[in-house]
Amino acid sequence: MANLKLTNVAKSYGSVKVLHGIDLTIRSGEFIVFVGPSGCGKSTLLRLIAGLEDITGGTLEIDGQVVNALPPSKRGIAMVFQSYALYPHMTVYDNMAFGLKLANTSKEDLDKRVRAAAEMLQITQYLDRLPKQLSGGQRQRVAIGRAIVRDPKVFLFDEPLSNLDAALRVATRIEIAKLHERMHQTTMIYVTHDQVEAMTLADRIVVLNGGKIEQVGSPMELYHAPDNLFVARFIGSPAMNIIPAKIEAGGMPATVRPLNGQPVQVDANVPASAAGSAATFGVRPEDLRPTDGPGLFSGNVLLVEKLGEVVLAYIDIGMEEPLIAKLDGDSQLERGQHISVTADADRLHVFDGNGKAYVRTRRALAA
Amino acid sequence: MAGPVSPHSELGRQRILAAWWFLAPMLVVLAAAAGWPLLKTIYFSFTDATLNNLSGAQWVGILNYYEWLDYGDGTGEAFGLLADEQWWAAVYNTVRFTLISVTLETLFGLVIALVLNAEFKGRGLVRAAVLVPWAIPTIVSAKMWAWMMHDQFGILNDMFLRLGLISAPIAWTASPDTAMVAVLIVDVWKTTPFMALLILAGLQLVPGDIYEAAKIDGVHPVKVFFKITLPLIRPAILVAVIFRALDAMRVFDLIYVLTPNNDRTRTMSVFAQENLFQFDKFAYGSAASTLLFVVIALMVILTIKLGRMDLEGNG
Numbered sequence: 001m002a003n004l005k006l007t008n009v010a011k012s013y014g015s016v017k018v019l020h021g022i023d024l025t026i027r028s029g030e031f032i033v034f035v036g037p038s039g040c041g042k043s044t045l046l047r048l049i050a051g052l053e054d055i056t057g058g059t060l061e062i063d064g065q066v067v068n069a070l071p072p073s074k075r076g077i078a079m080v081f082q083s084y085a086l087y088p089h090m091t092v093y094d095n096m097a098f099g100l101k102l103a104n105t106s107k108e109d110l111d112k113r114v115r116a117a118a119e120m121l122q123i124t125q126y127l128d129r130l131p132k133q134l135s136g137g138q139r140q141r142v143a144i145g146r147a148i149v150r151d152p153k154v155f156l157f158d159e160p161l162s163n164l165d166a167a168l169r170v171a172t173r174i175e176i177a178k179l180h181e182r183m184h185q186t187t188m189i190y191v192t193h194d195q196v197e198a199m200t201l202a203d204r205i206v207v208l209n210g211g212k213i214e215q216v217g218s219p220m221e222l223y224h225a226p227d228n229l230f231v232a233r234f235i236g237s238p239a240m241n242i243i244p245a246k247i248e249a250g251g252m253p254a255t256v257r258p259l260n261g262q263p264v265q266v267d268a269n270v271p272a273s274a275a276g277s278a279a280t281f282g283v284r285p286e287d288l289r290p291t292d293g294p295g296l297f298s299g300n301v302l303l304v305e306k307l308g309e310v311v312l313a314y315i316d317i318g319m320e321e322p323l324i325a326k327l328d329g330d331s332q333l334e335r336g337q338h339i340s341v342t343a344d345a346d347r348l349h350v351f352d353g354n355g356k357a358y359v360r361t362r363r364a365l366a367a
Numbered sequence: 368m369a370g371p372v373s374p375h376s377e378l379g380r381q382r383i384l385a386a387w388w389f390l391a392p393m394l395v396v397l398a399a400a401a402g403w404p405l406l407k408t409i410y411f412s413f414t415d416a417t418l419n420n421l422s423g424a425q426w427v428g429i430l431n432y433y434e435w436l437d438y439g440d441g442t443g444e445a446f447g448l449l450a451d452e453q454w455w456a457a458v459y460n461t462v463r464f465t466l467i468s469v470t471l472e473t474l475f476g477l478v479i480a481l482v483l484n485a486e487f488k489g490r491g492l493v494r495a496a497v498l499v500p501w502a503i504p505t506i507v508s509a510k511m512w513a514w515m516m517h518d519q520f521g522i523l524n525d526m527f528l529r530l531g532l533i534s535a536p537i538a539w540t541a542s543p544d545t546a547m548v549a550v551l552i553v554d555v556w557k558t559t560p561f562m563a564l565l566i567l568a569g570l571q572l573v574p575g576d577i578y579e580a581a582k583i584d585g586v587h588p589v590k591v592f593f594k595i596t597l598p599l600i601r602p603a604i605l606v607a608v609i610f611r612a613l614d615a616m617r618v619f620d621l622i623y624v625l626t627p628n629n630d631r632t633r634t635m636s637v638f639a640q641e642n643l644f645q646f647d648k649f650a651y652g653s654a655a656s657t658l659l660f661v662v663i664a665l666m667v668i669l670t671i672k673l674g675r676m677d678l679e680g681n682g
Contacts, residue, residue, distance in 0.1 A: 050583065051582075052579050052582060052583075071582070071585070072582045072583045072585070073582065073583060073584065073585025073586075074585070077583065078583065079579075079580070079583050081576050081579070081580065083574065083576050085574070085576035085577045085579065085580040086577070086580075087577055087580070087581075087595060088577075088599065089595075089598045089599055098584060098586070098594075099583075099584030099585060099586065102584070102585070102586055102587070102590060103585065146580075146584075150583075150584075
């Protein structure tokens with residue numbers, strides 16, 4: 001129901017700048033995920049949007065209205081906190097009703113809204129309980145319920161799943177996805193450091209690092225066409241193998257020679273003038289497969305991790321970091337064994353000396 | 368955390384035994400330092416003991432508490448503590464002092480705790496400074512205030528005169544009208560930091576994120592205080608009030624130093640001390656001490672019971 005426009009938004013605490021000029025437009029009804037490592041500024045950015053922190057530079061618009069100076073309650077937002085932030089002395093019902101009650105909502109309307117939200121989240125039977133009598137997952141649902149009752153234009157989630165155990169995290173993640181489906185007109189902004197949550201929930205992901213946006217795009221765009229080394233390493237698990245390389249010939253495809261590897265063709269648009277320059281070569285573990293020929297890389301297996309559905313092989317290719325290959329779960333691989341691995345040209349990535357990706361020609365289009 | 372100890376298993380028995388060994392030194396000290404004197408005092412209150420003749424005290428039953436002297440003509444006169452007007456005046460003074468001082472200290476303590484809980488520069492320094500009155504021994508602060516309230520040389524009279532608030536010097540500690548006020552001022556000055564500290568500890572246990580949730584809910588700050596902060600720190604306030612009230616009920620040193628021999632400020636403890644050591648009515652003083660003990664014990668039981676019920680009712 002609401003679109004957001006951030007223009008050159010900055011935040012600093014005294015002389016410490018934590019956000020450097022964020023430009024971002026969020027469409028109405030979109031599910032946006034802010035993701036990044038600890039301290040990248042993702043939670044701060046969310047708190048700026050919520051109005052819990054002052055914006056020190058730039059403007060934030062909700063539905064075309066600049067809201068920099070508007071208190072949180074007037075922005076039409078609702079927020080779900082990492083720690084749930086339920087009022088410990090109030091019942092579930094009162095927790096959900098508290099804000100509206102003070103806003104002089106009529107009793108019937110209030111009751112209807114609380115019960116509808118409780119119904120939707122299946123917490124009706126807990127309405128009379130105190131938060132301390134609920135499990136973590138139930139508490140988080142109450143927190144979500146409290147947000148729903150406010151009927152917000154923008155729904156903000158601050159790492160809502162990080163206090164839950166693994167199984168519950170998956171279940172609640174699915175519930176949030178369903179919630180978005182049901183409330184498809186409500187814009188949702190979700191902060192997480194968990195890339196699985198980001199990939200599964202987001203319409204678009206905003207990758208933040210060091211207070212700057214690294215890339216904005218759909219999950220598949222980020223996976224297949226990362227703009228830079230940071231996004232390439234951040235999305236995907238295990239992370240993309242990164243190897244210093246040299247451009248042997250530009251063009252489409254280009255020829256690249258990774259350090260300690262064989263020259264290989266990469267489906268990327270590299271200008272001819274780049275020939276001979278230093279670059280970085282990237283290949284995802286899941287794109288590597290064993291080969292009988294010389295392959296792209298070869299070396300001795302340092303360590304084998306058998307995860308059931310896949311086998312992770314750590315291969316010594318003479319670099320500080322071993323090359324990681326994600327192989328078939330049935331692979332009969334032993335430590336110390338010599339192995340050669342290769343990958344298709346359209347699966348490879350190459351970045352220039354500044355870590356900026358050369359545009360990929362085939363995979364990028366697919367995304 | 369250890370689970371409940373079953374007394375029926377060998378391991379459970381060992382743990383219970385170990386617990387008793389660890390508790391034993393404390394129990395011995397407690398019995399010697401608190402239990403024995405208490406029992407002895409209760410015993411003396413049923414005798415005719417005097418300071419000069421403690422060992423030869425004779426059992427007199429409840430005569431120290433109540434005695435009806437029949438004049439034989441249908442009239443008579445009641446004696447003993449329960450019929451002593453001065454004792455009941457002391458009870459009244461004590462209750463009045465306790466109610467007013469604890470109320471004021473709770474209110475001021477709450478305000479100070481709220482201020483100290485906010486983020487500002489030099490907060491650590493202010494927190495330390497606030498505690499200074501509490502750190503000064505009561506005798507010292509009572510003497511200090513006695514000088515400040517002195518009718519001829521006191522700074523208080525001087526300031527009030529210069530400001531034109533009073534037209535003639537007031538004998539703060541001696542005048543019957545102001546003696547209690549003087550005692551209350553000093554006690555509030557001295558003990559508010561203690562209240563503030565206990566309430567501050569309670570405030571710091573309130574998670575900060577619920578205040579942010581309240582901001583998003585658009586709750587007015589005043590409502591936040593009454594609907595969120597106050598209910599959540601009530602247990603801490605209750606504990607602080609109980610501590611302070613018990614302390615106030617047995618107030619002695621402040622009054623003994625600041626307003627000696629004043630009918631308006633004589634509390635139960637002062638009454639007991641006077642009888643025990645000044646009037647050579649040791650048994651009578653013991654009876655007063657015993658009653659004071661009973662009153663305080665009842666108060667503790669009542670407060671805890673009421674507090675529990677209240678907590679469950681609203682918590």
